[in-house]
Amino acid sequence: MSNLFFESAKLAPMADPPLITSGRAHLRLMLFKTMVSIALTIPVLIMAWADLLPREIAYGAASLVLATIVQVYIAGPWYFSAFKALFFSHLVEVDFLVVLSTSIAYIYSIIAYALMAYEKPLSTGSFFETSTLLVTLIMLGRLVTSLARQRAVESISIESLQPSIAILVDSESDSRNEIDARLMQYGDVFLVSPDSAIVTDGTVISGVSDVDESMITGEANFVAKKPGSPVVAGSINHSGSLTIRLNRLLGDNTIKSIGLMVDEAKSSKARFQDMADRVATYFVPIILVLTVIVFVVRVGVGIGIQDYSTTTACINAMTYAISALIVSCPCAIGLAVPMVLVIAGGVAAKNGVIFKSAETIEKARNISHVVFDKTGTLTQGLLTVERELYPTGEGTTLGPMILGLTSSSKHPVSSAIAAHMKSTVTKAAGLKKVTSIVGCGIEATWGEENIRAGNPYWLGVENLPAVTNILSLGVSIFCITVNGNLVAVYGLKDSLRPDTMYVINELRRRNIEISIISGDNEESVKSVSRTLDLPESHVRFQCSPAEKQTYIKEISTEKNVVMFCGDGTNDAVALAQASIGMHVNGGTDIAQSAADAVLIRPALGGVIVLIDLSKTFYRRVVFNFTWSFVYNTFAILLAAGAFPNARIPPQYAGLGEIVSVLPVIAIGVQLRWANFTNFKV
Template sequence: MSQKMSDSDSSLQKNALVAQTFAISGMTCSSCVNTIESKLNELPGVSASVNFASETVHVLGPSDLSPDEIIRQVKSAGYSATLLTDNSDPALHRKGAARALFFATLLAIPAVAISMVMSWHQPINDWLISLFEDYGIAQPPHADHLFVSWLVLAITTPLIVFVAWPIHRAAIRNIIHPTMDTLISLGSMSAYAWSIYATYTNEGDVYTEVAAGVLFFVILGRYLESRAKRNASSALSSLLALSAKEVSVVRAGVEVLIPISHLVIGDEFVVKPGGRIATDGIIISGQSSVDNSLITGESAPVEVSPGSRVIGSAMNNNGRIIVRATRIGSDTELARITAMVVTAQGSKAPIQKLADKIASIFVPVVTALSLATFGYWYFIADKSLSFSISTAITVLVIACPCALGLATPVALLVASGRGALRGIVIRNPQALEISQSIDVAVLDKTGTLTDGSMHIREVVIPVSAQKVLGSEFAGLLTEGKILSTALTLESQSDHPTAQAITAYALAHHATQLPVTEFTQTPGAGVAARVNVGPKSPVVLIGSPASIAHSCVEFDSQISEAISRAESNSQAVSVLAWDGVALAVFASGDQIKRDSATTIAALESRGITTWLLTGDNAESAASVAQQVGISTDRVLAQVLPEDKLAKVSSLQSAGHRVLMIGDGVNDAAALAAADLSIAMGTGTDVAISTADITVMRPALMGVIDALDLSKRTLSTIKGNLTWAFAYNVIGIPIAAVGFASPMYAAAAMAISSLFVVTHSLRIR
């Protein structure tokens, strides 16, 4: 039996999918994206998505697929790849871009200047002829009047052969799948080769300055583009820079400085005033205020005390605190945000599919069009060989798929990075398009419409209830033990009510106890067997209705406490040992100050709002009335499956539904909704399910997220419109001979820069 289970587990592990992100070098245009994706998708079970803007590839594949195999596959396509670790910042700029620009400027500027300034030709000719005569050196053919042409060729040769070699190399290795480098290489080499022929034979115009100018503008454009992309990624770099490197832990009462990688869950560490909190945890000693602005976008400091949860990398302002680590490494809030941002930047919006299809056939079509242009002018229109070649080169140079390839990913790069710094994390780029068609918003109550910072208002632990358990629990049924069992269970949950009970128990000196058989039921509560000494009762804590199913009849004092709390619109949790209810925790929170404003803003956009909550009807109606939700659009005491059913029902009626929630019981509805937004103060399950996460507690962040989506989508559409229009207008102008190759190179560089700088305007 155990062998069968082992084989099954092994099979499941083998079939599990894992995501990996790699930095890619060698890409120069969107055609490269298609080449790499096609090559990686040849691997069994692999789905790859290349982001041209961040020069990364996000690979989803079997768990037994090694990174080395991915890297080998990328190399076989003519590129190189490096696996990015959790805290790696993708290389968002081309290495050596500045060096290439320096040498391109050093060689191209003199070549272009000498070629273009006609008054320099004769003096330079005379000086060079006399110099050759003085040293007895044989002169090149036609040196008497073409010495300047040979000089310009000599200056341009290092630029063509050495500085531009990466472009030619990329063109050669992608000869089967042509890219933008193919166009640049063909254009510059054609102009250079023709110039040698024209200079040697003294037939036709010389276009050496065209070859130099084309390469100069291409290299300049890529350098400026890389700088702009680096600026676009600065938000992600800022997030990565927040990670602590060392932490001061308390070991046997002594503070010891250790690397952050050595920290384990349960370690207690010291955070001094002005220091950053090393990792997520719960305060066990001290009071202070913390600044979460760089993580959640919330500018106001948050007051913290024992029992308060804190986020790793937040700034501790004014008090010394001791924190118990609850999450480390890739499980922390900061790592989770960073991972979501990187994933979003490596994903594609649906609108990009059209651009990718066009880019995949763009270069071959342009190459054929260039040849057709040459054929028309030379063979049909009977133009000179020089003019025909110049026009064909112009078509090659002006046609640039870079703007097309950058249109979507750079906008997503900027939006996801800057959104993260404002507490808005876009996990799924599809949300950008869907957000514009939403007409119904379904909201949870606790932690969504309310601040989620629950506080215990009343605790009832009647002695009369304890007598039911009998003498075997004598000496164990103390308030401290009961609170310790509550702490043991609720400290495992991120729900606001659980956090309130945890904070209350810690403030009353409760301690963690050994626990086994822990289970959690969304919408109901948690259960476990807890060792309270010589006994290990089954401890339950959850809503009164769920606990009543597993308990004997409630003690009268407990029933009265439940009724009192519900009449005051408070959340009620009942704790039971071995089927006997022993304690009632009544907790309450406040409606967020901006909840009514947010509901009004949604309604003003034509979005109908619904309130779905697991709390009692009185509490739900009271909150709905205060925030402006119509009472006929309120459902109370709903289970997770009820929320899911309501979302599905609205969708079946033809509505596009936005679900906003924060708890485990919201996860199914979040997954089913057309667009889902999770509050960052909520549970991991909700956040990992949602399309967008609002990290700051203010509900108005939902409106900011919708506005950011609208601006980003508008920017993407503007970029694509420009990219299409540029090529639709530019290629015919080049084909009819109204532009020179050098002007075409400048236009090509400007088109890419326009897309990048236009994306940088997203705020």
């Protein structure tokens, strides 16, 4: 019975990200209300404008009913929003303009209809079509805005790449079973067939294939995978089948991590957005004042120049005032930043860069100095042991201890030595009290012996002949002491990343200063700086985390925007100190949490991508603000009757919402097709 229960039990379908789900629900409601508004408005327009039999009382009654439904059901929430902001936040928002103008037209029409029913009609009659058409056009404008925003969010949602089904492999029976990916656990092994998406992060244990990681890292070329290679969720397996051991669950994998960082950036506010909010706060009161001025001026023109009666002049002036109220739309100001920010976040992610806040994408265009860590940043971090020396001649005896010590650390140097030792040592010795000391090395206890390993300056052995001989080779150096006595010296070599030279030259071409600051020894750091043709004044070596922070402080001024690129735990302080901290893929979680931006692709080209994207972001935001100013200036003048023989009737003023936001939407969406990786490595 229990087996039948578990076989029939199923998990609920995998939910979309909350931002997308709520956006779709809001869009469906907007679409429904817009359709209802259109359906109710069309009969009102026909009764007002068509050449029908003269049944004014009947048509007026029908128009009153339809206009009331529109005013209550469609425009009703605007009243709540407007008065909530007015009474609780003491703000006069755009909904207040809409509510005021539609209410004036609606209430005036009710009064006009009542007088007509008592056979005392006004010269203008009622115009229910004005309020209903106004509400409908505003709903259309907001529907277009919501649709564009939702499309933008969905187009850059990286969480949609998460597969929902996994093929689990039972190593004992060699059976394969499809399961919901959310049921996977640590240690599970799953199969990925050709042309299928990889379910979650893991390590290949069998099979050889090419994998397309472009949707995750922005890497255009396929990446070869073999046993031992890491794979990331959402990437596409192509040529062969891969058997993979799970490393990270769905709630913690690369897709989820990137999605959370993108959402964090989208929810943050840029300085531009604060400015837009302040402008919008003053915008509505200014429009109200201008509306009063328009009304007074039009009354004066009607009585003094056009020879209207006072009543006719006031009614005519009211139509101009309503037009001015509605056509002036701060919606473009409100969308100017968030529309571009949402799309910029997705574009950056698809190009291998994640920025954690809007402030980062805003500041990056002004970067004037980039400081790089060396190992794992400018270089690939794939160290190999070039030289090894055992001054006491006990290399074989000490092998298990050295393997046990270096295997306990994830630092690139320790990992390289551990990999080297595994070729000759079969079993690691058990160590106690293993402690990592940031920027220095490792301490541990081996039986009664005190073991220390790390850079020679921390250990105080930099002047010993065994150390100076290897230092002169220009390699990174790692020493081990037992009870203060030097027992092992390793010289390690690393190679530059393929795109390091391009990035350095591109930064130099843009007159951006470049520095290297590293905890490595002098010869190793200067060897890299000479290759990159950097002046010695911009090179620092043997630096502790505190010294890295001090250097960043020294070069940081109000006019100097400094970016620091690093990957290790010892870079966390410098990453936090810099104007923009850039974490390089493959580094530690501590470094990532301290950074403002993350390179999810193992390449430095993302530095250039972030700078270029920031400049593009700035240009588009400036365009949006400029357009909003030009539109509102011209629209208000047109609505107020400032141009001879040209005006905007109040019933059509609602079109202003669409006209004002369409260019903002278009300029934001166009960012999706901009090319930020047009360079050769």
